[in-house]
Amino acid sequence: MDRKIRKVVFPVAGLGTRFLPATKANPKEMLPVVDKPLIQYGVEEAMEAGMNNIGIVTGRGKRALADHFDVSYELEHQISGSSKEGLLADIRTILDECTFSYTRQSEMKGLGHAILTGETLIGREPFGVILADDLCVGEGDGVLTQMARIYAKYRCSVVAIEEVPPEEVHKYGVIEGSELEDGVYVISKMVEKPKPDDAPSNLAIIGRYILTPDIFDVIRNTPPGRNGEIQITDALQIQAERNMVLAYRFKGRRFDCGSVGGFVEATNYFYERWKEAQE
Numbered sequence: 050m051d052r053k054i055r056k057v058v059f060p061v062a063g064l065g066t067r068f069l070p071a072t073k074a075n076p077k078e079m080l081p082v083v084d085k086p087l088i089q090y091g092v093e094e095a096m097e098a099g100m101n102n103i104g105i106v107t108g109r110g111k112r113a114l115a116d117h118f119d120v121s122y123e124l125e126h127q128i129s130g131s132s133k134e135g136l137l138a139d140i141r142t143i144l145d146e147c148t149f150s151y152t153r154q155s156e157m158k159g160l161g162h163a164i165l166t167g168e169t170l171i172g173r174e175p176f177g178v179i180l181a182d183d184l185c186v187g188e189g190d191g192v193l194t195q196m197a198r199i200y201a202k203y204r205c206s207v208v209a210i211e212e213v214p215p216e217e218v219h220k221y222g223v224i225e226g227s228e229l230e231d232g233v234y235v236i237s238k239m240v241e242k243p244k245p246d247d248a249p250s251n252l253a254i255i256g257r258y259i260l261t262p263d264i265f266d267v268i269r270n271t272p273p274g275r276n277g278e279i280q281i282t283d284a285l286q287i288q289a290e291r292n293m294v295l296a297y298r299f300k301g302r303r304f305d306c307g308s309v310g311g312f313v314e315a316t317n318y319f320y321e322r323w324k325e326a327q328e
């Protein structure tokens with residue numbers, strides 16, 4: 050059977066309250082890191098991994114996202130033939146190579162619920178999930194490309210993890226597992242946003258997942274967990290008990306652009322890269 054993953058879901062319905070007032074009328078995924086909105090970094094990572102069918106689980110006030118991934122005739126006509134034309138080259142490539150489908154999550158019932166809302170865009174095949182807030186720079190290959198390799202070998206759901214300081218585990222889903230091969234763990238337990246004393250380790254899930262499609266039925270039967278929301282972490286725990294779920298310590302770097310500090314770090318990092326590209 051074909052092992053290639055073609056689809057990816059971006060849950061983007063969240064309100065981005067941590068960045069108010071910047072996110073009052075502008076989706077947080079459209080905040081630029083240097084000259085590119087956050088979501089475009091994620092779409093480029095998905096495209097590199099061959100996941101060119103982009104599904105966006107959107108919400109109220111997010112129309113700018115759909116406009117970004119579309120042609121802008123007036124603008125393109127204006128800059129056609131000028132030195133500025135090249136600035137739209139990357140997004141042109143995205144539009145040529147990817148398809149975009151949208152569905153709306155009308156109630157905020159958690160990440161698990163957002164992913165379940167995306168079922169209509171995915172159907173019955175394995176798929177990737179990108180939380181655009183986590184901006185990842187892979188070492189060599191992108192993080193989703195690295196994860197797709199693990200999926201092709203083991204054919205089960207895979208979550209990306211990284212070590213975080215113990216005082217930060219309460220912000221993440223945290224796993225317990227045994228190492229199967231270098232950097233790949235079989236998960237025995239996962240806890241959503243534990244107190245430091247309840248955390249099974251300091252290996253935190255970051256916003257990249259590859260999920261097998263049986264996850265949808267599992268989510269449908271997952272009761273609300275932390276914060277009264279349907280958590281993907283809880284659904285994955287059930288999947289781990291039934292089959293196998295792997296955690297993968299990715300090679301590269303992640304910026305937590307859901308926080309102001311992480312966003313500024315990402316900006317500094319990409320500004321250095323931007324300056325190098327100008328030389």
Ligand code: G1P
Nearest residue numbers: 160183220221222254255256282
């Ligand atoms: C979500 C997940 C959490 C994961 C995190 C990664 O939390 O629920 O398990 O560790 O993303 O960014 P959120 O950041 O949406 O609160």
